[in-house]
Amino acid sequence: MHIHPLITDSATLANLCTRLAEADFVTVDTEFMRESTYYPVLCLIQIADVNEAAAIDPMAPGLDMTPLLDLLTKNEDVLKVFHAGGQDIEIIYNLTGTTPHPLFDTQVAAMALGQGEQIGYSNLVDSWLGIVVDKGARFTDWSRRPLDARQIEYAIGDVTHLAAIFPMMLERLRKTGRGLWLDQEMERLADPANYANDPDLAWKRVRVSGRKPDVLGRLKALARWRELEAQGKDLPRGRIVKDETLGDIAGHPPKKQADLAKVRGLSATWAQNDIGTRMMGALEGATPLHADELPARDDRKPGLGKDGSLVADLLKLLLKIRSRDIDVASKLLARTDELEMLAAGVREGLPMLEGWRFDQFGSDALDLVEGRLAFAVKGGKLKMTRTEDAV
Known part of the structure; x- marks a missing residue:
């Protein structure tokens, strides 16, 4: 060459x-x-x-x-x-x-x-x-x-x-x-x-606990403001405000700019400088997040319960066995959140129930959840077995 x-x-x-x-x-x-x-x-x-x-x-x-x-x-x-x-x-x-x-x-x-x-x-x-x-x-x-x-x-x-x-x-x-x-x-x-770094979607990269629309609305406004500041100054987002500080302010918003001096992670000068003024402007313009924008619940498994969690664990075991058997990375077959959603009863919109993933793994996963597949120990090794064939 x-x-x-x-x-x-x-x-x-x-x-x-x-x-x-x-x-x-x-x-x-x-x-x-x-x-x-x-x-x-x-x-x-x-x-x-x-x-x-x-x-x-x-x-x-x-x-x-x-x-x-x-x-x-x-x-x-x-x-x-x-x-x-x-x-x-x-x-x-x-x-x-x-x-x-x-x-x-x-x-x-x-x-x-x-x-x-x-x-x-x-x-x-x-x-x-x-x-x-x-x-x-x-x-x-x-x-x-x-x-x-x-x-x-x-x-x-x-x-x-x-x-x-x-x-x-x-x-x-x-x-x-x-x-x-x-x-x-x-x-x-x-x-x-x-x-594409859409400022209106920047809030989704910031981890906060809870799903309160008012908190998430403030987070969305603050994250958009930070994104535009970072782009305009060509600085990393964290150089403007760190994620944890952004989340704290969204959860406990200051009533006036002078209160920014008390916020951990911000310099006291924010209480009177221009960037502090712009942040307060973003907060004042925030509105509660619309219901259709709210993220899925953290566990993404509504009504899963203890038994459902056990099913999800069995699906993870099945995934481990199947990925080993066909020598492919398990992540390519299915994600953990998909397994939990399947265990919760979701059947639509899961990549593992489509195309080649269904053939290689999704079909067995569905059979396991719906009682057509089980685990058995044969010859000292863990095997999958069809329930109609089980003794």
């Missing part, structure tokens, strides 16, 4: 993208910094196909990134391959307002191949290629220039190894018949809605 020098000019980048546009797939990775900003700062993009690989410096003066971004988001003929690509996809969304498509995530694919729920990149490379990845540059400051040869070599390795692994992984998925399992997961990852 040909490795290009660091690309810093528009013409070289455009020529590279013209060639890559003819590839069946490209592997993509990014290096970024986000410790002190709201939006991640893109510092490097790596891309490869089976023939060539390059690192691109998005911080290079005058570099036109349009050909690369178009390749990633507008070319439907080239599959874009990432590993644990959520943050990479978020960066591309921030730059373009859309996401790479079609895409493939090797971490998700590894779940279908029995390699755990969140296999790291270095472990993936070791398991498929027998190569130990040098982690020396992992925690480097990618925003500093110039980048040295070791940094660039480390960064490009992320896509060259992936370009070798992806065809092997794809072949194994074909042999096992599990490729179709992943289509829905990949489309979910590519959904732009996953990466």
Whole structure:
């Protein structure tokens, strides 16, 4: 594979993208910094196909990134391959307002191949290629220039190894018949809605106890205010106000701005500065959350009771057995909250009761809940047995 020098000019980048546009797939990775900003700062993009690989410096003066971004988001003929690509996809969304498509995530694919729920990149490379990845540059400051040869070599390795692994992984998925399992997961990852930071939805990321409409209404207003402050200042949300402080204020709102001096987690200056005034304005404009906006109850299992909880535990055991038997990560088959909802009597809107998940697990889970499946110990081993076959 040909490795290009660091690309810093528009013409070289455009020529590279013209060639890559003819590839069946490209592997993509990014290096970024986000410790002190709201939006991640893109510092490097790596891309490869089976023939060539390059690192691109998005911080290079005058570099036109349009050909690369178009390749990633507008070319439907080239599959874009990432590993644990959520943050990479978020960066591309921030730059373009859309996401790479079609895409493939090797971490998700590894779940279908029995390699755990969140296999790291270095472990993936070791398991498929027998190569130990040098982690020396992992925690480097990618925003500093110039980048040295070791940094660039480390960064490009992320896509060259992936370009070798992806065809092997794809072949194994074909042999096992599990490729179709992943289509829905990949489309979910590519959904732009996953990466849009809507200030009106920011409150859902803040954990608070209880479901009081007035408290949640204040939380919604405060979280929206914080999101807009963070975006405008390009600072992490926690640098504006920490989650726990936001939750405390929503639950016990100050009557006047001067009371902000008494709030744990806020500086006393908030009692008289502009940001404190804006926070109080957000509180004053808050209205109770509408009933249709209220989150599901914490346990998400209305009327489950003790017996229902036991059924949920049996479903978790069934999931563990089934995922072991077919060598697939249990998280790919069903989530814990789904199991609890099934035990509570919910039958609609559960992914595990649809498509391939129903065939591989949901059907048995439904049979267990409805009394057609039971556990038995045979030969010292725990087995599933149909109740009509049980002695």
